[in-house]
Amino acid sequence: TTETYEATTLRLPADVLASPTDHRVLTGDRPTGRLHVGHYFGSLQNRVRLQNQGVDVFVLVADYQVITDRDITAGIDEVVTDVVLDYLATGLDPDRSTVFAHSAVPALNQLMLPFLSLVSTGELSRNPTVKEEIQAGGRETVSGLMLTYPVHQAADILFCHADLVPVGDDQLPHLELTRDIARRFNDRYAPIFTAPEALLSHAPRLKGLDGRGKMGKSRGNSIPLSATADETTALIRSAVTDSQRRITYDPPNRPEVSNLVLLAALCRGEAPEAVAESIGDGGASALKRLTTEAVNDFFAPMRRRRREFETDRGIVTRILERGNARANEIADATLAEVRIAMGTRY
Ligand code: ATP
Numbered sequence: 001t002t003e004t005y006e007a008t009t010l011r012l013p014a015d016v017l018a019s020p021t022d023h024r025v026l027t028g029d030r031p032t033g034r035l036h037v038g039h040y041f042g043s044l045q046n047r048v049r050l051q052n053q054g055v056d057v058f059v060l061v062a063d064y065q066v067i068t069d070r071d072i073t074a075g076i077d078e079v080v081t082d083v084v085l086d087y088l089a090t091g092l093d094p095d096r097s098t099v100f101a102h103s104a105v106p107a108l109n110q111l112m113l114p115f116l117s118l119v120s121t122g123e124l125s126r127n128p129t130v131k132e133e134i135q136a137g138g139r140e141t142v143s144g145l146m147l148t149y150p151v152h153q154a155a156d157i158l159f160c161h162a163d164l165v166p167v168g169d170d171q172l173p174h175l176e177l178t179r180d181i182a183r184r185f186n187d188r189y190a191p192i193f194t195a196p197e198a199l200l201s202h203a204p205r206l207k208g209l210d211g212r213g214k215m216g217k218s219r220g221n222s223i224p225l226s227a228t229a230d231e232t233t234a235l236i237r238s239a240v241t242d243s244q245r246r247i248t249y250d251p252p253n254r255p256e257v258s259n260l261v262l263l264a265a266l267c268r269g270e271a272p273e274a275v276a277e278s279i280g281d282g283g284a285s286a287l288k289r290l291t292t293e294a295v296n297d298f299f300a301p302m303r304r305r306r307r308e309f310e311t312d313r314g315i316v317t318r319i320l321e322r323g324n325a326r327a328n329e330i331a332d333a334t335l336a337e338v339r340i341a342m343g344t345r346y
């Protein structure tokens with residue numbers, strides 16, 4: 001089923017497939033918890049596929065982005081380790097891809113400064129994803145970093161001249177800002193930066209099990225990639241659905257049911273309409289049974305692989321040391337170019 005599934009769920013642009021080595025990918029995740037099935041179908045699967053095609057893939061563990069909306073970073077090393085183990089489980093290969101941590105590449109912060117001068121406060125405060133995150137976070141005050149992290153993210157993407165960014169659709173406003181920053185810098189100083197394209201999957205925004213907005217690791221509504229089969233069963237049993245017997249795939253009118261149908265379809269490599277049809281009048285319980293089985297079957301090999309990697313957590317340190325070194329080398333070179341372009345030689 002893997003082949004059908006890849007054919008039906010992956011969208012790789014033709015020019016990338018034609019000359020993979022001419023492209024570079026950058027994308028990343030906040031180490032705020034274990035990665036979930038929304039990450040997998042929204043972005044991770046495309047990263048691994050691009051890597052396997054021969055594209056140079058950079059994956060960033062965005063540790064500085066954790067403090068946009070949290071006070072403490074105690075225990076963050078454990079979460080970083082978990083995220084990197086999730087990468088390995090899904091097939092990201094550290095011999096072919098570069099995995100690095102935000103906080104280990106200081107040149108990114110220096111790039112952020114000129115980039116901040118290229119955007120207006122209006123652009124920052126109007127960003128729809130930032131607004132949504134502020135609302136979902138429910139905190140009384142909003143940090144300056146919350147408003148400016150999309151500019152930091154622009155530095156993450158632009159420093160290595162990535163042209164392709166596999167992401168969920170919450171990232172589209174940030175990609176647009178990144179493109180604006182690249183163009184504005186190039187116009188004002190010198191043509192250094194590439195304006196990157198977002199690469200969306202067929203599941204650009206998987207919903208949470210609570211049926212309220214996107215599945216998110218900070219929202220307590222996700223199925224972690226590393227959940228056991230039993231945990232997955234319990235999570236899906238708790239999912240919000242509706243009381244109609246007939247199961248249909250109708251996202252605008254039945255978002256919760258359609259989300260489970262979509263998840264099952266992604267795992268089975270089938271069209272969501274066909275999955276709904278096969279359940280027929282079975283109601284929510286049949287839908288949940290089928291979805292649970294599909295998720296557990298599909299992720300079983302990754303979960304097995306993850307448990308093997310878990311026995312050698314030192315592997316994560318070695319991967320990040322290597323990735324940080326490569327990212328620093330490239331970031332320092334880009335920063336040197338930027339300083340020359342801006343005339344700040346001393
Ligand atoms: P947090 O709630 O802590 O922000 P998150 O689940 O939103 O966590 P991020 O680390 O912010 O995860 O996002 C990492 C990547 O995964 C981004 O490219 C994002 O677009 C993508 N992504 C996150 N959630 C989903 C989802 N529900 N469906 C599809 N893609 C997603």
Ligand code: MG
Binds near residue numbers: 030216
């Ligand atoms: Mg997020």
